[in-house]
């Protein structure tokens with residue numbers, strides 16, 4: 001194998017740049033030219049007017065400078081065309097025309113699906129897990145998760161200080177798509193009193209009862225940590241009728257949100273105020289913590305070595321604290337084990 005390519009795909013994640021840096025360092029070491037593919041799989045579809053918008057020879061000097069930066073230098077995207085076999089043919093012909101013999105795909109399970117299909121079409125691929133969500137069951141670490149938890153933890157600590165000063169309970173929403181791990185870990189790290197996740201069915205009334213118990217015990221600044229996907233597992237609740245009948249403007253058919261949930265809690269618990277904060281993109285756009293960067297460094301090198309040695313169709317991960325690799329197909333089949341014990345521990349107060 002001579003020339004290889006690298007792309008980042010799906011939501012960006014802290015540590016993606018560190019992985020690209022490591023890939024560039026390793027490729028240079030093994031004498032393999034490296035091409036950066038822009039905006040996920042889009043960069044292979046030849047839709048831009050200039051080739052340079054899609055593909056870029058990566059020089060080690062340039063890439064060394066981006067190692068510690070947040071975001072992804074290569075840009076990222078969700079490329080829906082890639083679900084279509086016709087567009088995947090275009091991608092393969094681009095790779096062949098550019099004489100790119102193998103690809104490192106940094107992304108989550110969707111990106112790995114794409115990599116698996118490219119392997120079936122004869123393009124050797126290695127995946128590096130890059131997603132803040134921690135929703136990949138086969139690995140103990142994904143790039144960006146530790147950073148996202150750190151950002152949420154710092155946000156919740158600050159929020160709890162203000163909440164204590166003003167005797168105001170607070171609702172904090174963390175990211176994670178269908179996975180409650182960021183919210184759960186941040187709730188544990190901050191000693192928050194209530195956590196709500198997509199993995200466990202819940203109701204508005206039940207959370208209000210828990211908050212009321214806290215208030216009755218004198219804890220008037222309790223924190224409710226929500227995972228953004230928690231609305232998926234919420235029992236039906238007529239927010240429109242509840243809020244409008246309690247003096248809060250609300251429109252029929254509007255979805256529940258952290259803000260409307262906080263308004264509901266305020267009214268169900270008789271508090272003067274319950275406020276909400278959505279931590280949002282500060283989680284994805286943060287500087288990677290050392291653990292994420294160090295994993296990126298090791299994973300980037302392993303990915304290049306695997307391609308160099310003719311190994312393909314694998315994803316890299318961490319098992320029992322050690323970096324390892326496993327077939328993409330097995331990784332995608334693995335079932336996530338939610339830490340119900342920790343969830344119960346947070347909520348038992």
Ligand code: ADP
Nearest residue numbers: 010011078079082083107108109110111113114
């Ligand atoms: P993540 O990789 O973080 O899970 P997405 O699920 O949004 O993020 O997937 C990222 C991209 O991977 C998609 O926009 C698409 O280009 C590609 N992809 C996702 N699922 C598939 C699939 N089943 N087949 C081919 N490509 C896919």
Ligand code: F6P
Nearest residue numbers: 011131132133175176177228284
């Ligand atoms: O997968 C990463 C992630 O940040 C999820 O936590 C979130 O649900 C999703 O991406 C948001 O994506 P976007 O910024 O494209 O709406």
